[in-house]
Amino acid sequence: MNGKALRLKRLHAPHDGRMVILPLDHGVSCGPIPGLQHMDEAIRVGIHGGADALVLHKGMLRYLEPIHRPLPGIFLHLSASTQLGPAFHHKVLVGTVEEAVRRGADGVSVHINLGDDHEADMLRDLGAVGNACALWQMPLLVMVYARGAHTPSPPPDAAIAHAARVAAELGADVIKLPAPGDIDILAAIASTSPVPVVVAGGSKAPNVQALLERVEMVLQAGAHGVAMGRNIFQFEQPEKLLCIITAMVHAGLPASQAVEELAGS
Numbered sequence: 001m002n003g004k005a006l007r008l009k010r011l012h013a014p015h016d017g018r019m020v021i022l023p024l025d026h027g028v029s030c031g032p033i034p035g036l037q038h039m040d041e042a043i044r045v046g047i048h049g050g051a052d053a054l055v056l057h058k059g060m061l062r063y064l065e066p067i068h069r070p071l072p073g074i075f076l077h078l079s080a081s082t083q084l085g086p087a088f089h090h091k092v093l094v095g096t097v098e099e100a101v102r103r104g105a106d107g108v109s110v111h112i113n114l115g116d117d118h119e120a121d122m123l124r125d126l127g128a129v130g131n132a133c134a135l136w137q138m139p140l141l142v143m144v145y146a147r148g149a150h151t152p153s154p155p156p157d158a159a160i161a162h163a164a165r166v167a168a169e170l171g172a173d174v175i176k177l178p179a180p181g182d183i184d185i186l187a188a189i190a191s192t193s194p195v196p197v198v199v200a201g202g203s204k205a206p207n208v209q210a211l212l213e214r215v216e217m218v219l220q221a222g223a224h225g226v227a228m229g230r231n232i233f234q235f236e237q238p239e240k241l242l243c244i245i246t247a248m249v250h251a252g253l254p255a256s257q258a259v260e261e262l263a264g265s
Helices: 003-009 026-030 039-048 058-064 097-103 119-136 157-169 183-192 208-220 238-251 255-263
Strands: 019-023 053-056 073-077 107-114 140-146 174-177 197-200 225-227
Touching: 019 238, 039 053, 039 058, 039 238, 053 058, 058 073, 058 097, 073 097, 097 107, 097 119, 107 119, 107 157, 119 140, 140 157, 157 174, 157 183, 183 197, 183 208, 208 225, 208 238, 208 255, 225 238, 238 255
Parallel strands: 019 053, 019 225, 053 073, 073 107, 107 140, 140 174, 174 197, 197 225
Antiparallel strands: none
């Protein structure tokens, strides 16, 4: 078994290959937003709520050191931009794969926005990271969006499908993408992708029932799981919600029952 295959075992559930990823990297792009003001608590939610993997920037790995229980898989996020700058959709590299190995991460993640003026730079960076991942046998999560000056908002489903293909072509081991408007497009993406596809949580859902129904829908379409951040860590009972979403992904809990369990908590 090579190193990448071994590390991938730490990033998804072994019995079904599915993943619940809790991204906690928003502090760089958005600042100390609600739910991430106390990163130790956000990480605790991820661990106790049953996330298969967390996404963290390098400086937040320090909060893992005092934890005395098994950890989820850890993706070290290598991309960054801030809302304070002039080019928010232009993600630049702020770390390396070698650094992720030294810091003890199980994988790395890179965010790219296709359709942005700086698309070419991000594609070049993704190619370099993919090369380093092959060298160091590190799993690569690619968060890929059709987003920028040259892409309508919301993006056409065809653009989302194109973005997924770009990620797969350039070496992703896991692809995170927004859910297309047409669920059949997601089914086509998932069924033809050579690597697992997880669906982003997106902006805050109008209500928790809509969120859970969306999770059920994308799983039925063939997604291998979800990568959900603010819809969880900004919920009033984040750990409970994460536990329920984990049960939906790994145990087939129906959305209707999930809503009832959450309401009864």
